[in-house]
Amino acid sequence: MTDLLEQLKAFEGREVGAPEVGPDPVNQPMIRHWVEAIGDDNPVYTDADAAAASVHGGIVAPPVMLQAWVMRGIRPRASEGRNPREDLMRLLDDAGFTSVVATNCEQEYNRYVRPGDHLRTTTTIDSVSPEKKTALGPGHFVTTRVSYHDQRGELVGSMLFRILKFKPPANGKKAVEPRPGAEAQPERPKRPRPAITQDNAFFFEGATRGKLLIQRCTSCGRLRHPPRPMCGACRSLDWDTVEASGRGVVYSFVVNHHPQVAAFDYPLVVALVELEEGTRLVSNVVGVDAHEVRVGMRVEVEFVAFDDELTLPQFHPAPGASS
Numbered sequence: 521m522t523d524l525l526e527q528l529k530a531f532e533g534r535e536v537g538a539p540e541v542g543p544d545p546v547n548q549p550m551i552r553h554w555v556e557a558i559g560d561d562n563p564v565y566t567d568a569d570a571a572a573a574s575v576h577g578g579i580v581a582p583p584v585m586l587q588a589w590v591m592r593g594i595r596p597r598a599s600e601g602r603n604p605r606e607d608l609m610r611l612l613d614d615a616g617f618t619s620v621v622a623t624n625c626e627q628e629y630n631r632y633v634r635p636g637d638h639l640r641t642t643t644t645i646d647s648v649s650p651e652k653k654t655a656l657g658p659g660h661f662v663t664t665r666v667s668y669h670d671q672r673g674e675l676v677g678s679m680l681f682r683i684l685k686f687k688p689p690a691n692g693k694k695a696v697e698p699r700p701g702a703e704a705q706p707e708r709p710k711r712p713r714p715a716i717t718q719d720n721a722f723f724f725e726g727a728t729r730g731k732l733l734i735q736r737c738t739s740c741g742r743l744r745h746p747p748r749p750m751c752g753a754c755r756s757l758d759w760d761t762v763e764a765s766g767r768g769v770v771y772s773f774v775v776n777h778h779p780q781v782a783a784f785d786y787p788l789v790v791a792l793v794e795l796e797e798g799t800r801l802v803s804n805v806v807g808v809d810a811h812e813v814r815v816g817m818r819v820e821v822e823f824v825a826f827d828d829e830l831t832l833p834q835f836h837p838a839p840g841a842s843s
């Protein structure tokens with residue numbers, strides 16, 4: 521066994537932090553919103569009379585809502601200190617496995633939960649795989665097990681959640697060494713990493729080189745974005761890329777004020793930019809007051825290095841466009 525694998529295996533079976541308690545007990549309003557969103561009209565979830573006459577004898581929550589009862593909000597909680605999962609992720613990051621993708625989730629239900637039940641969870645690191653070759657790149661599968669207990673300590677369900685921590689093909693270099701003293705001040709969270717695949721890696725590689733690339737079907741010549749394996753017009757799997765001029769117009773946009781995620785600046789202008797080549801891409805409009813952004817505004821690309829590993833195209837108004 522390699523040194524790394526030995527270190528990774530040492531995390532198996534370890535509990536991740538203190539038990540988490542659901543912010544609210546199981547309740548009818550959350551159930552109602554959930555079933556409306558999902559489109560589940562089984563009356564045992566919302567109709568007290570029908571539920572009373574059913575095998576359940578009263579309202580129950582949909583089993584697949586299990587995770588909703590302990591889900592944390594968008595803001596990180598006050599620091600509880602580092603836990604073994606963070607240490608494990610850091611170990612993998614430092615070994616170059618910097619990208620992450622969720623691969624599967626299996627839930628098991630021991631009983632229906634009902635309004636008034638108050639769930640809490642304990643999480644353990646179930647297993648860490650040896651290095652595997654995957655389509656995304658070499659990586660380790662990390663499986664965590666979350667156990668859901670009610671207020672009396674009865675196990676009501678459990679969940680296995682597996683992620684792949686992998687070395688992205690676009691950027692196989694090792695994680696950047698932290699700068700001396702960088703640990704001293706709390707670091708701003710990094711902007712979320714794109715999920716890089718064989719199909720879209722060229723786009724992000726291009727961005728790191730200051731090029732805005734568009735995928736082109738080499739059979740019929742059509743341009744397409746977002747990247748995908750097959751041409752929607754002629755079904756060819758053959759493609760190359762062309763470099764865009766970087767000029768375009770704001771086709772549509774929203775200004776995001778809330779909820780705020782620490783890695784972004786607000787107000788955040790999220791725009792669908794139509795390039796002069798004809799394809800559209802989602803990006804941000806920067807370098808202008810959010811109130812001045814207009815549909816049809818002429819914009820130009822710039823490349824912003826958010827950190828040592830992530831450079832993305834962003835757009836600013838073309839000269840004279842914002843007046």
Ligand SMILES: [Zn+2]
Pocket residue numbers: 737738739740741742751752753754755756
């Ligand atoms: Zn084609």
